[in-house]
Amino acid sequence: MLEKAFLNRKVTLVLGGGGARGLVHIGIIRRLEELGFEIDEVVGCSIGALVGGIYAQGKMDVLEDWMQRLTKKSVFNMMDFSWKGLGMMKGVKVFNALKSVIPDANIETFPILFKAVATDLNYEKEVVLDFGSMYDAIRASIAIPAVFTAVEEENHVYVDGGVLNPLPINHVTKKENLIIAVNLESKPDKQYSVIKKLDPKTSNSLDILQASYYVMRRKMSRMIVDLYHPDVVVDIPYNICNLWDYHRSEFLVQKGREYIEKALKNKTKAK
Secondary structure, three states, X not given: OOOHXXXXXXXXXXXXXXXHHHHHHHHHHHHHHHOOOOEXXXXXXXXXXXXXHHHHHOOHHHHHHHHHOOOHHHHHHOOOEOOOOOOOEOOHHHHHHHHHHOOOOEHHHOOOEEEEEEEEOOOOEEEEEXXXXXXXXXXXXXXXXXXXXXXXXXXXXXXXXXXXXOOOHHHOOOOOOEEEEEEEEEOXXXXXXXXXXXXXXXXXXXXXXXXXXXXXXXXXXXXXXHHHOOOEEEEEEOOOOOOOOHHHHHHHHHHHHHHHHHHHHHHHHHO
């Protein structure tokens, strides 16, 4: 049983980035609601911004249903490859698909406080997007370097918030809340997929670039947790699924439920 004082506090969720692993965020949110927690602030990076923004708008049911209907084929069909130098995919198809079921809205109108975090390459800083179009904010936050085309706006070039801050705990406003951070870059677990080692004979420069980027993110995530000490950390093994396994929604949502239960029990025991 969770302590009453634990349950009575409102919750700020900090949702990290990590591709399809971020579908665990849905299960985590669902379980927190079932347990009686009130989430009144969400700070998200990359996939955490997508799930968090749609939840803050009040459209989680629609998102979960949409995700459950994804297949390998439908995910591939939404990959609109680009020949532009700023990334391999434009991201237009996936956002058009989302907009067909979840209309855009201005963030400042949401019933829950929401912030998306992106990286401004030209000015070398984190950018907090907390007003205007939800989809514009999410698109900037998920622009994984060399994968999705960067977002250009006047003198700004926005890419994935995870470049500088894969777990943006420092952008929490309601510090009196119970702060729950979901780290999608945690240590691998042997029960999941085998970690593929880079083979120098078959790897290309893009393989090296991506591997370097994700090694950096995992290290940064650990440092951020150690620096900011959120009340609860939900550690999701980075090998729980592949980056594009969006067709595994049911499995990942269930895992989210399990991992938040484990994290809350560990916190209660520690108290």
